[in-house]
Structures are given as C-alpha cells and as structure tokens.
Amino acid sequence: MASIFSYSNPPIQLDNVIEDLDAVVGLLERNAPYTPLGGWFRPDHDGQDATSPMWFQKTWMGAEVDVEGSELFVGHERVQEAVRQFYGAEVVVPHTLFVNLMAAIPECGPVHTDNPLFRGRDRMNTPMLLLRTMFWSRLFDEWATKQATSIWWMNDVEGGGIAYWPEGPEKPPQRHVGAMANTSLVGDNHGMFHQVEPVGPFLDEPLLVSTAAELAPASDGSGDWVVMDRGVEAYRAPLDKIRVSVLWKSHVFSTEEERRRVENDTLSFDDVARIFNEDLAKHGKDFRFDISRVDDPDFIAELRNIYPEPVPIGTRTSVFDVYS
Ligand SMILES: [Fe+2]
Structure with missing residues (x-):
C-alpha cells in the first residue's frame, strides 16, 4: 500500500553550541550513575547476563524529570531558532532531554526513526509497535504532533559518527563524522532514518555488561569514569574518551492558534480501528x-506486514542484532 511520501529536509548543523x-561536566557528574540502554527494540533484555554494550543513558528532562541545570540545553536559543527555520514554524515546546554515554561499541546502533507521537495516542496508552505501524501507514498524519530533535556531541572520540537518510530510505545515507565536538544536528529524526556508527576504543574482545552495570565518576580522585558491573570494575576511562551525546526533543506547531485548534482533536482506539479498516x-x-x-504480537505482526516499515539502503548491522 504505497502512499505518496515526503521526506524531511537535511538536518541543520550548528557549531560551538x-x-x-x-557546566555540562557538572550536569554529567551530578546525575551519575548511568545505566545501560533498554528500550522498545530490546524487550527481552532484562537479565543479569553480560549482553549489553556499554551504551548508557539517562533522562534529564521528561514527563516526571527536570534535573537542575538542564535548562542549558532545554532553552537553547540557537537550537530553537534552527527548529523554527527547519519547520517554518513559530511555536517550539521542548519536552525531552536525555544523555547517552558510550564506549567500546564495535557495531552500529539500530537504524531507526524515532518513535511517533499522535494526539491521543502515545507510548503511555498504545503499544510502541502499533504506533510505528500507524506512522508507516501514513493514515494518521493529521494527528501526528510534529517533533524536532537536536543531537549534540560533547567530544570527539575514535569512530562515533552518525549516518542519516535525508532523501529517504531508497537513497544512500549521508554522514556526520570526524570533527563533531560541540556540534548539533537539528532536524526531523521522527521522519528521517538515522544510525549511530561504532564508537571506540575498538578493543580486541567485545566488552559487554549486564543491565545492572552503572557508569559513574571514579571515587579515587583519578578523574576517570568507571563502569561497575555486579561489584566488579568492568571498564575505566577519562570522560573525554567516552562518547557523550545529548538528545533534545520538542513539539512544533506552525502557530499558537494551530496548537490550540488541534489540541482537542485526539485519536481514540475506535478511530484507529475505523481508519485502518476503511x-x-x-x-x-x-x-x-x-x-x-x-x-497481541501476532496481530501487530500481521498488521506490520500490510503496512511495512522500510529498511534503508546502506543499513549496517546493529550491535543489538549481533549480541541479541
Ligand atoms: Fe533516534
């Protein structure tokens, strides 16, 4: 069921952000420890086995979180201006900020678009795979809340690039790689596929941790950061050898009038069923x-067969495919 698809513009790169x-180092230190990434694409991984790459994450601003000092990113004027320019929109409402810390990951992250959000249907009341199927069906576009994303990188490490598909999944990706320290890419990660590339250092043996692992500053005054996993030091490195990125997300509305006009036009499950069935x-x-x-996973799988999610050209193997 092909439909006419318009892809996002290429993201806008900002420098010296x-x-x-x-202040960022202070934020990182105050909010330690960090724990391995979970998420919708690894639902089966909550065990104590060392199966997780050293990809740590924490939310700094979200529905129930707002850590002191996060305003440095949340209210960033140039980022918000870039969003207004990207979307030709007036109203930017930041709602999420989270940080990733990564080291020694020899494979890419999963290629993906970020999870969609519809008025009335979001991850709090609707299974994520159903939301994604709704997105790829394109049947619910008028209820989608436009999302902007800014990804900021603190430092340069070995590897650590990002591939992105601004011309859609049928065209090869572009890359932001090399001198990334203190740059941001601002754009539509909900409409544009992207994939995080391997992050160094590249060790002889893959280093995996359990979901109980924690990354935090060392308490020995060395200035290092340490991964403790089930009572054992699994990894140690100075912060500038750990890939730090900060992800910022906002709702976007053309005008305040539009935001108010659509606010109460929400999707119920009855609406979703009716629209799919038509x-x-x-x-x-x-x-x-x-x-x-x-x-029911079988039901969603069948629906996803009818409204499939594309796999972009040039997709590389994900660390979660390798070790899952
Ligand atoms: Fe993403």
Whole structure:
C-alpha cells in the first residue's frame, strides 16, 4: 500500500553550541550513575547476563524529570531558532532531554526513526509497535504532533559518527563524522532514518555488561569514569574518551492558534480501528483491525506486514542484532 511520501529536509548543523562545557561536566557528574540502554527494540533484555554494550543513558528532562541545570540545553536559543527555520514554524515546546554515554561499541546502533507521537495516542496508552505501524501507514498524519530533535556531541572520540537518510530510505545515507565536538544536528529524526556508527576504543574482545552495570565518576580522585558491573570494575576511562551525546526533543506547531485548534482533536482506539479498516477494505484486504488484540504480537505482526516499515539502503548491522 504505497502512499505518496515526503521526506524531511537535511538536518541543520550548528557549531560551538554550548559555551560553558564545564557546566555540562557538572550536569554529567551530578546525575551519575548511568545505566545501560533498554528500550522498545530490546524487550527481552532484562537479565543479569553480560549482553549489553556499554551504551548508557539517562533522562534529564521528561514527563516526571527536570534535573537542575538542564535548562542549558532545554532553552537553547540557537537550537530553537534552527527548529523554527527547519519547520517554518513559530511555536517550539521542548519536552525531552536525555544523555547517552558510550564506549567500546564495535557495531552500529539500530537504524531507526524515532518513535511517533499522535494526539491521543502515545507510548503511555498504545503499544510502541502499533504506533510505528500507524506512522508507516501514513493514515494518521493529521494527528501526528510534529517533533524536532537536536543531537549534540560533547567530544570527539575514535569512530562515533552518525549516518542519516535525508532523501529517504531508497537513497544512500549521508554522514556526520570526524570533527563533531560541540556540534548539533537539528532536524526531523521522527521522519528521517538515522544510525549511530561504532564508537571506540575498538578493543580486541567485545566488552559487554549486564543491565545492572552503572557508569559513574571514579571515587579515587583519578578523574576517570568507571563502569561497575555486579561489584566488579568492568571498564575505566577519562570522560573525554567516552562518547557523550545529548538528545533534545520538542513539539512544533506552525502557530499558537494551530496548537490550540488541534489540541482537542485526539485519536481514540475506535478511530484507529475505523481508519485502518476503511483503508484495508479499500485495498481489498480481508484482515481487520481488532481493538481487543492490540497487545497481541501476532496481530501487530500481521498488521506490520500490510503496512511495512522500510529498511534503508546502506543499513549496517546493529550491535543489538549481533549480541541479541
Ligand atoms: Fe533516534
């Protein structure tokens, strides 16, 4: 069921984004420790085995979190201006900030678009794979809340580039790689595929940790950061050898009037079922959307077969495919 698809513009690169880098180090230190990435694409990984790459994450601003000092990123004027320019929009409402710390990951992250958000349907009330299927069906675009993303990199490390697909999944990716310290890419990571590249140092043996591992500054005054995993020191490096990136997200509205106008136009599960079923009938499919089965993986898999998510050209193997 191909539909006409318009892809995002290339992201806007900003340089010398953060003036006070010491303030960022302070934020990092105050909010330690950091724990391995979970997430919707590794639902089965909550065990104690050492199966996680050293990819640590923490939310600094979100629905129930707002750490002291995060305003440095959240209210960043040039980032917000870049978003207004990118979307030709007036209203930018930052809502999420999180930090990634990575080291010694010899494979890429998963290629993906960021999880979609619809008015009335989000990850709090709707399974993530259903939200993604809704997105790729393109049937719910008028309820999608436009999202802007800024990714900021603190330092340069071995590897650590990012590939992105501004011309869509059928064209080869572009890359931001090399001199990335204190740059940001601002754009639409919900519409544009992207993939984090391997992060050094590249060790002879892959170093994996359990989900109980924690990354924090060493308490011995060395200035190093240390990964402790089940009571054992698994890794140690100075902060400038650990890849630090900060992800910022905002809602975007053309105007304040538009924001208010659409606010109460929300999608119920009944709406979702009706819209899918009209489209399925139109295309002669026997399959029907069944609200009682939204938590059934077989049902969602069948729906995803009908409305598939593309795999972009030039996709590289993900660290989670390698070790899962
Ligand atoms: Fe992403």
